[in-house]
Amino acid sequence: ETVMTQSPATLSVSPGERATLSCRASQSVSSNLAWYQQKPGQAPRLLISGTSTRATGIPARFSGSGSGTEFTLTISSLQSEDFAVYYCQQYNNWPWTFGQGTKVEIK
Amino acid sequence: QVQLQQSGPGLVKPSQTLSLTCAISGNTVSSNSVTWNWVRQSPTRGLEWLGRTYYRSKWSNDYAESVKSRITINPDTSKNQFSLQLKSVTPEDTAVYYCVEVISGIFVYWGQGTVVAVSS
Numbered sequence: 652e653t654v655m656t657q658s659p660a661t662l663s664v665s666p667g668e669r670a671t672l673s674c675r676a677s678q679s680v681s682s683n684l685a686w687y688q689q690k691p692g693q694a695p696r697l698l699i700s701g702t703s704t705r706a707t708g709i710p711a712r713f714s715g716s717g718s719g720t721e722f723t724l725t726i727s728s729l730q731s732e733d734f735a736v737y738y739c740q741q742y743n744n745w746p747w748t749f750g751q752g753t754k755v756e757i758k
Numbered sequence: 759q760v761q762l763q764q765s766g767p768g769l770v771k772p773s774q775t776l777s778l779t780c781a782i783s784g785n786t787v788s789s790n791s792v793t794w795n796w797v798r799q800s801p802t803r804g805l806e807w808l809g810r811t812y813y814r815s816k817w818s819n820d821y822a823e824s825v826k827s828r829i830t831i832n833p834d835t836s837k838n839q840f841s842l843q844l845k846s847v848t849p850e851d852t853a854v855y856y857c858v859e860v861i862s863g864i865f866v867y868w869g870q871g872t873v874v875a876v877s878s
Contacts, residue, residue, distance in 0.1 A: 685864050694856055694868035695805070706866075738805060742863025746822060749805040 653677050653741050655750035663758040670726040672753045674739035679719045683743035686715055686724045689752075690735045698737075699724065729755070760784040762857050762869035770851075770876050776844040780857030780869055787833045787840055788813045793860045796831060796842045799871075800853035810860065811840055847876045 654677040664670045674684065682702040687695035697706045699715040702722060712727040726733055734757055739750040766778035780794070787794060793812040799805050809821040811831045821829050830843045844851060852875050859867040 683863060687865070694871050695865070696868070697864065697866055700864045740805075740865065746820075747807055747860075747863055747865075749807075751804045 652746055653680060653744045653748050655739055655741055655748050657737075657739055657750035657753045659753060660751075661754045661756060663756050664729050665758045666731060667728050668758075670729055670733075670755055672724040672726075672737055672755070674717075674722040674724070674750050676720045676722075676741055678744065680741035680743035682718050683741060684715070684717065684722050685740045685742065686713075687738045687740065688733075688735050689738065695738060726755070760859050760867040762859065762867055764855070764857055764869040764872045766872055766874075768873055768875060770847050770874060771878050772848055772876055773846055776842070776847050776851065776855075776874055776876075778842045778855055778857070778872055778874075779839055780841070781837070781839040782859075783838075785859065786835075787811075787838050788835055790814055791861065794831075794833065794840045795858045795860050795865070797856045797858055797865070798851075798853040799856070802850075803853070806853075808842070808844075849876050852876045 656675045658673045684702045686699040688698050689695040703715040714725045716723050736752045736754045738752045761783045763781045770776045793810045795810040796808040809831045811819050811833050828845045833840045854871045854873050856871050857869040858865045
């Protein structure tokens, strides 16, 4: 199966700063890559699909890029509500698989 | 807007069967454009897809290799819901379990999650 590796495991960022999260696939997933946000006690929430398409209601400060095996989620100016865990997920190769997550914490 | 409401016990004894149900509103379990999935999350295994059921002129299922011998996912069209049964559970099956509507591989709508502990 396709292994998704996220880095770093934890990212310490000050409010208002930019956060850059990485996701690497063990084989090409084309552009079939999604990102999810999870806050404590909540289910994951879809942020981005198709590498760069924001889901309904997701602010423009969230952007995604990449293709093949290397992907990036960028949060341009972190707000207090953005401190959470972020997961990538590929849906190009069966079975669908998730990364282990990057925790974005307040610096 | 699709909403998924999970129900089921939060404590299961070792060797017994874990059973959860996911009630669907805003869509039908017989939809031929989505799949109905179960995912679990634990500190050791992260987010782990377990299996799915879906209708494409007939009902089909797919299961993760890690649980294939123990899992059953069934639709219930009369109640517009689907269920998860996981047999012969061990403490390694302790996790938060989610039901999810998946559209073209994207995990769009999630249930609220059920914390399931396997303990005697």
